[in-house]
Amino acid sequence: MLLTGAQIIMECLLEQKVDTVFGYPGGAVLNIYDALYEYRDRINHIRTAHEQGAAHAADGYARSTGKAGVCIATSGPGATNLVTGIATAYMDSVPVVAITGNVNVDLLGLDSFQEVDITGITMPVTKHNFLVKHIEDLADTLRQAFQIAQSGRPGPVLVDIPKDVTAKKYEYQKKEPLPFFPVPYPKDEYLQRAAELLNGSKRPFLYLGGGVVASGADKEAAAFAEKLDAPVSASLMAQGAFDAHDSRFMGMLGMHGTKTSAEAIKNCDLFVAVGTRFSDRVLCNAGLFARHCQILQIDIDAAEFNKNIDVDLRLEGDARQVLKTLLSLFPQKDHAQWMAKIHAWQKEYPLTQTAKEGVLPKDVLETLDRLTDSDAILTTEVGQHQMWTAQFYKFRRPRQFLTSGGLGTMGYGLGAAMGAQIANPQKRVINVAGDGGLHMNCNELATAAHYHLPVVELLFNNSVLGMVRQWQKLFYDSRFSQTTLDTNTDFCKLAEAFGVKAYRIRTKEEIEPVLRKALALHAPVLVDCWIDKDVNVLPMVPAGASVEDPMLEM
C-alpha cells in the first residue's frame, strides 16, 4: 500500500511491536507527529518536558524490559538534547532506537534553520546510525536499526530522517522483524580448558556483569554458582542478576565494593568474570587487580578481552549459552572451607553507615526494601545515593536496578523511572535521587504528573554534591569548591507546583510512616529526606590503590 514516510515509520514501529514511544514535537517531525495522531490507538506517545528526558525514558523502558526503547526528537536542538541520553545507553549497552527529524534533503549542509549533523555528532556514542535520504530506503533502514540495536551486545542506534522523506509516499509492505545477528560461540578446545580450570579451582570467585542481564543468564548464573560452590559478586550494572538475599552474595566489587569481595579476590585462585568489561571503577589499580589468581572471562564482545586487563582464558559467546554448556562440563564442587571463610568475612565486615545528625540513608533504603518486599524497580541519579541504593536495597532479579553506570549521568533517573513505570505498570518504581541530580532534571516531575505515573521520587537531600564533596575531603584538603549547593530550594513546594504530592522525612521515626504513606498513594510523589552532609560512601578504594585494600572509614 502507498503510505507517506511518516506512516511507514509507524508501520515499522508496529512491526517491531513497539507500543510506546517517548518524544517531543517540533518542525522537522511535524509529519511524524501527524502520523502519531493517526496511530494514537496503537502507539502510545509520551511527551516529556525535555528531549533528554525522552531519551532516558526510552532507556528505562529498554533496561526494565529488554526490548528496544524508542525516542523521537526534532532536528537541531531536539536532536542534540538526546545526545546525553544516547551516550548513557551506549556506555551501558542498552538497546535504544532514536528517531530524529532533519531539514529537507535539499537544505542539508546549508546551515538551515534547526539543522545539525546529528549522525556526525552521535557517531562515537551509537552502535550505528543512519541518515535516510531516500524514501525507498526508509522501511529497511528502520528494520535494520532495530536489528542492530538488539543483536549481540546491544546498543543505541539513531535514524535521522529529513522532513521531506517523511512526507513523500512510497509502497509499503509489512515484514517480520529481521533476525538478530548470529552470536559467536567458543571452540570446544577452549570450553574444555575452562572446564579444567573450574574443576581444578579450590577457591573460585564468580563475578557477574551487565552482560548477564542482557543475555538473560541469571538462572544459569545461579546454577553455576551452586555447582561451582563459589561466592558471587556483581558489578553495579548486574545488581539483581544474582539474588542479594542469597548467602553466596558478597555485594559489589571495586571502588565501593564490600570488604568481603576485596578479601575474596585477594584469596581466590580463579576469578570467573561473566559479561563484564572490567571498568576502571572495578579494577581500581589495574596492575594490582586479581594478582594471585587466574582469570576466566566470558563475553559476547571480543573487543572486551585483554582491553583493560589481560586474562588467562577467554570464552567468546553469549553468557547464557556459555554458562549452560559449562554447567555440563564439570561435576558438583564442594568448597565448604572456602565458603566458610567468605561467610566469616561477611559477618566481620557488614556494610555500615554513620552520621552526626539526621536520617541515615541506609535506614531509609532498608525500610524501603522491606516495604516493597525487595520487588520494586529502582532507578537512580549519580553519586552517593546511587551507591547506597546498590548497597542497601536487596535486589532479587535482573532489570530491577536501572542506573547510569558507564557514563555516570546525573539527571538520568527520573526519566528512566517514567520509562520503567510505563513498561511495568504493575511494579512499584522508585527514583532515588540526590538534590544535585534532581535540580538537573526536575522538569520531568511535570511529565510524571501529567501522565499520572505513580513514580516515587525519593530524594536524599543534603544540600551538597556529596560524592564530589567526599573526594574533596579525601584528596583536596576539604576545600569544598562549588559543591555546597545551599540553594534553599523547597523541594516539597517544587513538587507541588508540578502537581506532585510531597512529604518530608526529618527523623528516623518518620521514615516508615512517610514511606508507607507515599507508597500507598499510587500517584507521583516526592519524599524529601533530609540527611547529613557528611555521610560517606564506604568502603572506598582510593585512587591508585588496590581493590584488595578498601578504606572502611574516613
Added chain:
Amino acid sequence: MYDDKTEKEYVLSILARNNPGVLLRISGLFSRRCYNILSIVACQTEDTDYSRILIVVSGDDRIIRQVDKQVSKLVDVEEVTVLQRDKAVIREHLLMKVNRTPQISEKLVELANVFRANILDVEPDSMILELTGDAATINSFIELAQPYGVLKILRTGAMAMQK
C-alpha cells in the same frame, strides 16, 4: 601470553561497505580510542559497493589486537586483515617537484634513472618526478634529490596487498 610490547608499524586492510561517512566512522574510531594513524589510503574496490581502506598504524601487539577487534565491530566493516610485512606487497607513490637549472638537469635525470622514476613534466625552472616503491626507497630518493632543491612533495600512504 603477552607479548611484544615494542611499538611497531602495522598495515591494516579494511574492507567496508561504501556507505556515506564510512571513512569518518573508521578514522573517528581511531582518534577516539587514541590509536595512531600514520597513513591512510581509501578507494573503491572492483565491486563499487565496497571500499578498501589501508591504514598504517603504530602500536604494540596488544593495541593492534584492540584496533582489529574494535574496527571489526563497525557495522559497515566487512573484514579487517592485519597484513604481515613479509607476506604482503607494500607500495607508496610519490610526486616530487624539484628545482631545475641547466647545470643540474642531467644529474636529476640520472637520479631518476637509477630509481626508475618517471619524469612527468619539465619546465624551464622545475620538473616533476614520479616514483612508486616501498617506504625506504622513496625516502632515499627524496634524500638524494634534496641537494638539488626539492620544491614540493606529495606522497600517498601505503597500499598493500597480501601475497
